[in-house]
Amino acid sequence: MNLEQARFNMVEQQIRPWDVLDPKVLDLFMAIPRHEFVSESQQALAYCDLELPIGEGQTMLPPRVEGRMLQAVDIEEDETVLEIGTGSGYMTALMAEAAASVTTVEIFSSLQEVAKSRLTRFDNVEFAIGDASHNWDDGKTYDVIVFTGAVSELPIAYQHKLNLGGRLVVTTGSAPVMTCQVMTRVSDTEWETETLFETVMPSLINAEGKEVFSF
Secondary structure (H helix, E strand, O other), X not given: OOHHHHHHHHHHHHHHHHOOOOHHHHHHHHHOOHHHHOOHHHHHHOOOOOOEEEEOOEEEOOHHHHHHHHHHHOOOOOOEEEEEOOOOOHHHXXXXXXXXXXXXXXOOHHHHHHHHHHOOOOOOEEEEEOOOOOOOOOOOXXXXXXXXXXXXXXXXXXXXXXXXXXXEEEEEEXXXXXXXXXXXXXXXXXXXXXXXXXXXXXXXXXXXXXXXOOO
């Protein structure tokens, strides 16, 4: 299989047609080999429009979804990023390539150890283990915050972790109705929210919506 051709096809046939037109974002997907962030047995599927399993019941988001999220937050090279959910490490790599620094939090140490082994080329990534489903109280604020799993509702603590002008991308709701949104902090007390697309995405551990029973 020609993995270089598969990567080009991913960009041209999946990501670009999903209204991801920012050359900076498209270049990121060409620069970071996605097949290096999956198991050897999955390499033939690395560039497909799929949620690939990565262990611990977790999955890797489809490339087109990753592309829309990255385009929405528009990371600049001098900005700091907080990633909630390291997963395979692929989104971490895309953001580390674009940003000054990335702090990435993962609840499963086994997943982060594998991701860490794939991210050795980057010296601007800080790794943390813990449950960030409701807050990550590290005493820092960030220019960009990215949730790689859904939450039933965005915890207000994360709004206050954004610097002025900072952007946060998150998918909220409960299946089958979920919405991916980007939030921008416009003042000390104001945030603007834009809906990007409707989707269904696996929820972060401990961030699932409460079950509703009908009789």
